[in-house]
Amino acid sequence: MEPPATETPATVPADTGAAAADTASPAPAADSNEAAAASCAVEIESNDAIQYNVKEITVPASCSEFTITMRHVGKLPVAAMGHNVVITTAADMAGVVADGIAAGLDAGYLKPNDSRVIAHTDMIGGGQTTSVTFPVSKIKGGEYKFFCSFPGHAALMNGTISVK
Ligand code: CO
Numbered sequence: 001m002e003p004p005a006t007e008t009p010a011t012v013p014a015d016t017g018a019a020a021a022d023t024a025s026p027a028p029a030a031d032s033n034e035a036a037a038a039s040c041a042v043e044i045e046s047n048d049a050i051q052y053n054v055k056e057i058t059v060p061a062s063c064s065e066f067t068i069t070m071r072h073v074g075k076l077p078v079a080a081m082g083h084n085v086v087i088t089t090a091a092d093m094a095g096v097v098a099d100g101i102a103a104g105l106d107a108g109y110l111k112p113n114d115s116r117v118i119a120h121t122d123m124i125g126g127g128q129t130t131s132v133t134f135p136v137s138k139i140k141g142g143e144y145k146f147f148c149s150f151p152g153h154a155a156l157m158n159g160t161i162s163v164k
Helices: 090-103
Strands: 041-046 056-059 067-070 086-089 128-134 144-147 160-162
Touching: 086 090, 090 144
Parallel strands: 041 067, 056 160
Antiparallel strands: 067 128, 086 144, 144 160
């Protein structure tokens, strides 16, 4: 392989601080060998328009654990515009959403101890940030979704998560 072009200019990703503030580029090249231990984490945003800013999350198969950090960049409170990130199989999404609505806001719109839920963050309002870390081995073959379980949100706030 030829040496990398001298193309790495000003961006210094090395923040001090041990907290995972990885600002990974939104569209990493597929099989790059650079930055091997790179991104076993992703940061996504949600807003007051019932949106995430990503539709797809790819988890590197080399990761044993993966962290999703979600920042709510809106201003509305959790009771009006709450967002979380829930991961289930695609087949389980609708049922988890329905049971979550019944569980109510105090339960974060998730049925307590729902075994269909692979991972989930807290339900947050505007200006807040939440994260969840889960074993990558929990995502196997088949289709998996991430979504917001706030009533009415999953239809707009959902995407695909896969391990590659
Ligand atoms: Co939401």
